[in-house]
Amino acid sequence: MAALCGCGTTRVTDTQRTATEQLLVSNAVDQAVSQLDCRCLAGKPVYFDPQYLDNSLDRGYLVSSLRQHLLACGCVLQEDRAKAVYVVEARSGGVGTDRNALLIGVPQMNVPTLVPGQPSSIPEIPIAKKTDQKGVAKVALFAYNRITGKPVWQSGVVQATSTAKDTWVLGIGPIMRGTIREGTEFAGAPLGLPIISGPEEEVPPVVAVNRPAHWSESSPSRNDGPSPLQLVNASTTLPSVTRPGELPPVSSLLPQLPEPATNVPPPPAPPPPTPNAGGQAETQPARLQVSGFGVAPDS
Structure with missing residues (x-):
């Protein structure tokens, strides 16, 4: 038994x-x-200038x-400033955390x-306790033409807030909520309480940075001439080949009518009718009338 005794640290x-602070900032x-x-700026060559973000927290x-996000919106990023037509500059008005x-x-206090x-201090005796941590990010972008220097676009100032809330009730807790957590958690374990879980997150119309997306890249076209299949389709129809013992297709046995000639002048107009003995033009064919006395033409 003495050999089994021991301890480990x-x-x-x-x-x-802390991880909570980093998650608040990144969220x-x-x-x-x-x-x-x-x-x-989709489809346009853009150079991103981050020089005014040097003093920001978590600059990378x-x-x-x-x-x-510029790539997700369709911009064509250029690593060389001289190759871009537009320059996008970014600035940050504040990136950090706060807590209350x-x-x-009864709070903890020292007594004489x-x-x-x-003992010279009274410990904390909470009935209910709540701690709120908040992360803030304030960002703005604007673009201008590199050649002319004229403004093209500005985003306006965008500010977002992330939260992490911890609650204790009668010493039970922490009950953790916030935008950095996936639902409500109790001491780190998921806790499904729809009353305090909060509303569902709305999906923004623009491609979000924190959501997956996929783009299909089309292969560049090659002008190497028509393909063999196109050459076959463009050529005349190949004659059909019959195997021994097979009948040829019916279409090959039918007589082939000659195609009408093109660029043939129209036939000449018929001559005008000749007048008869009475000076009338013959417009109708003559008819014969038979009687008992003889045959006379119909006038």
Whole structure:
């Protein structure tokens, strides 16, 4: 039994920035970028200028999200500024997090001690407690013609907010909600409560950065001349070949009528009728009348 006794420890470390903080920032960036409508520049060579985002928090994620969104809207990104016709500049008005807390009960406080050895603080005794964390991203874009310097388009200022809410009731919790979570969770486990789950997320009309999408790339056309199939279709009909013991097709046995000649002058008009002995033109054929005395032409 003494050989089975022992203990083990697991070393746990935390990153300098918590995962909740990073998710709040990235979720706010995703929402803000997805609200930008850059489809007016679809199909045009564009150079993206991110120099005014150098001091933004999580600059790499913000720049990559904007580039991805420009491509999703149909823009043709150019790595060389001289090869682009339009330049898109981006700026950020704020990327960060904030937090506030609400407590119903007795907060933790320090009290003076009269007797040495007694505790000098009162622990927190919450009846209900709530902590709200918020991430904010404020982004704006505008485009101008690189050659003329004239403005072409501006997006306006777009601001988005991400949330993470934790609630404790009579010491039970945390009940976690927010835009960074997939539904309501209780201590990290999914909790299906439709009353507090919140409304369903609306799908924006523009291609969102945080949603999957697919584009089919057409292969470039090659002008190598007509294909063999096109040459066969353009040529005359090949004669049919019959095998031994098979009858030839009926169409080959029928006489082939000659095609009407083209560019043939029309036949000449008939001559005018000649007048008779009475000076009348013969417009009708003559008819013979037979009687008992003889045959006389019908006048």
